Amino acid sequence: MNIAIIGLGYVGLPLALQFARSGAIVLGLDVDEAKVKAINDGRSYIRQIDSGVIAGEVKAGRFSASTDFSRIKDVDALIICVPTPLNAHREPDLSYIVNTGKSLAPHMRKGVLVVLESTTYPGTTEEDLRAVLELGSGLKAGVDFHLAFSPEREDPGNPDSKIALIPKVIGGFTPACLERAKALYGMAVKTLVPVSSCRVAEAAKLTENIFRSVNIALVNELKVIYSAMGIDVWEVIEAAKTKPFGYMPFYPGPGLGGHCIPIDPFYLTWKAREFVQSTRFIELAGEINTAMPDYVVAQAAAALNAAKKPVNGSSILILGLAYKAEVDDDRESPSYVLMNLFKERGAEVSYHDPYLPVIRPTREHSHWAGTRSVAWDEATLKKFDLVVIATRHQSVNYNELAKWSACIVDTRNAMASVQTRPGQVYKA
Ligand SMILES: NC(=O)c1ccc[n+]([C@@H]2O[C@H](COP(=O)([O-])OP(=O)(O)OC[C@H]3O[C@@H](n4cnc5c(N)ncnc54)[C@H](O)[C@@H]3O)[C@@H](O)[C@H]2O)c1
Numbered sequence: 001m002n003i004a005i006i007g008l009g010y011v012g013l014p015l016a017l018q019f020a021r022s023g024a025i026v027l028g029l030d031v032d033e034a035k036v037k038a039i040n041d042g043r044s045y046i047r048q049i050d051s052g053v054i055a056g057e058v059k060a061g062r063f064s065a066s067t068d069f070s071r072i073k074d075v076d077a078l079i080i081c082v083p084t085p086l087n088a089h090r091e092p093d094l095s096y097i098v099n100t101g102k103s104l105a106p107h108m109r110k111g112v113l114v115v116l117e118s119t120t121y122p123g124t125t126e127e128d129l130r131a132v133l134e135l136g137s138g139l140k141a142g143v144d145f146h147l148a149f150s151p152e153r154e155d156p157g158n159p160d161s162k163i164a165l166i167p168k169v170i171g172g173f174t175p176a177c178l179e180r181a182k183a184l185y186g187m188a189v190k191t192l193v194p195v196s197s198c199r200v201a202e203a204a205k206l207t208e209n210i211f212r213s214v215n216i217a218l219v220n221e222l223k224v225i226y227s228a229m230g231i232d233v234w235e236v237i238e239a240a241k242t243k244p245f246g247y248m249p250f251y252p253g254p255g256l257g258g259h260c261i262p263i264d265p266f267y268l269t270w271k272a273r274e275f276v277q278s279t280r281f282i283e284l285a286g287e288i289n290t291a292m293p294d295y296v297v298a299q300a301a302a303a304l305n306a307a308k309k310p311v312n313g314s315s316i317l318i319l320g321l322a323y324k325a326e327v328d329d330d331r332e333s334p335s336y337v338l339m340n341l342f343k344e345r346g347a348e349v350s351y352h353d354p355y356l357p358v359i360r361p362t363r364e365h366s367h368w369a370g371t372r373s374v375a376w377d378e379a380t381l382k383k384f385d386l387v388v389i390a391t392r393h394q395s396v397n398y399n400e401l402a403k404w405s406a407c408i409v410d411t412r413n414a415m416a417s418v419q420t421r422p423g424q425v426y427k428a
Contacts (some may be wrong), residue, residue, distance in 0.1 A: 105136025194406025320391020
């Protein structure tokens with residue numbers, strides 16, 4: 001089986017390796033020349049993926065990468081894993097999918113299978129992607145080529161998450177498309193979950209992520225309510241989760257981050273408008289989660305106030321730039337929102353993250369580009385008036401933090417099992 005995977009990011013690269021491991025010959029395509037070169041050199045650019053694993057597959061001749069889309073003319077299946085962000089008006093930005101479709105279409109041969117994996121609203125595969133592919137190739141979906149949608153279920157930072165063992169939802173444009181897609185994924189994934197259409201598969205992915213967004217909003221709201229009552233929400237969750245049925249723990253935090261939970265729900269709210277449907281629950285969850293950084297800043301101001309210090313002029317360290325523990329991914333990270341809010345209030349802001357030594361240039365955070373993670377030592381830490389724990393990386397030594405820092409705002413319950421002084425740690 002010859003496969004091309006388009007988009008070699010957090011989703012596409014592990015998927016490519018899984019197919020290569022399963023015996024497929026995988027061609028990775030990306031517009032980013034640096035990624036293509038890294039793969040062909042056997043080098044990883046994602047923390048959780050070992051360079052040796054890439055090098056092994058490249059050496060065995062099962063994996064190579066290119067920017068040349070004309071090379072797809074010999075492959076049996078094309079799997080698209082490109083970004084699906086929101087635009088400046090917080091509306092779905094399908095341009096990556098559309099551009100990928102435009103690049104692939106002229107080189108598509110009869111009988112090829114095209115699968116979209118990018119998270120998106122119901123209808124994208126059958127309407128938007130199909131239209132560009134048919135227009136550019138002159139081929140008809142379901143007749144001349146097969147078309148399917150199968151969402152990715154990556155759990156970044158979780159070492160037990162193995163693509164092969166995560167059940168894979170698949171929807172086909174026609175029953176024959178579904179059968180082809182099942183045959184493809186069956187070689188690399190243990191459990192397949194076929195559904196009746198691409199739309200159902202697209203909706204299943206959005207449902208999973210909206211479920212998370214709504215439940216995180218709920219615990220974030222409970223955190224604020226219980227805090228006013230002098231109750232620690234983390235202790236409450238530990239107790240509640242001992243119920244063996246009907247409860248699933250979600251944890252509060254400084255706000256939502258990553259490429260999925262803050263974005264995907266709004267793919268559905270946008271599409272729902274076309275059907276004159278309101279999406280109050282989803283919007284409310286978004287509102288509560290978006291307000292979390294303000295709550296953290298208010299708690300930080302109270303903590304500084306107790307030490308007779310204003311935010312203005314204080315020196316504040318954000319501990320953790322990644323949006324979740326154990327990853328080097330800072331997309332949509334609430335740490336940036338916190339940094340901006342503190343800076344606007346006149347604080348001097350720094351960050352420490354063992355996995356992100358320097359802030360890369362991005363459109364959203366260009367003013368932080370080039371800022372470096374400060375060193376982790378007593379002299380450096382002692383200089384800060386306040387440390388805000390935004391991400392709970394395991395490799396950070398929280399005992400040292402307790403020894404070196406006078407005032408800590410903890411949004412992740414990282415200090416729970418650490419010996420601290422009275423009045424030293426504020427939960428937020
Ligand atoms: N990261 C996750 O944990 C995760 C989990 C589930 C689903 N998803 C979804 O998977 C999709 C991809 O996410 P990701 O995290 O891998 O993104 P990413 O930004 O890490 O990777 C996307 C890759 O696509 C490449 N690319 C962009 N335009 C291209 C084009 N026209 N042709 C070829 N390559 C192109 C980029 O250079 C990049 O390497 C998104 O829809 C996302 O919502 C992500």
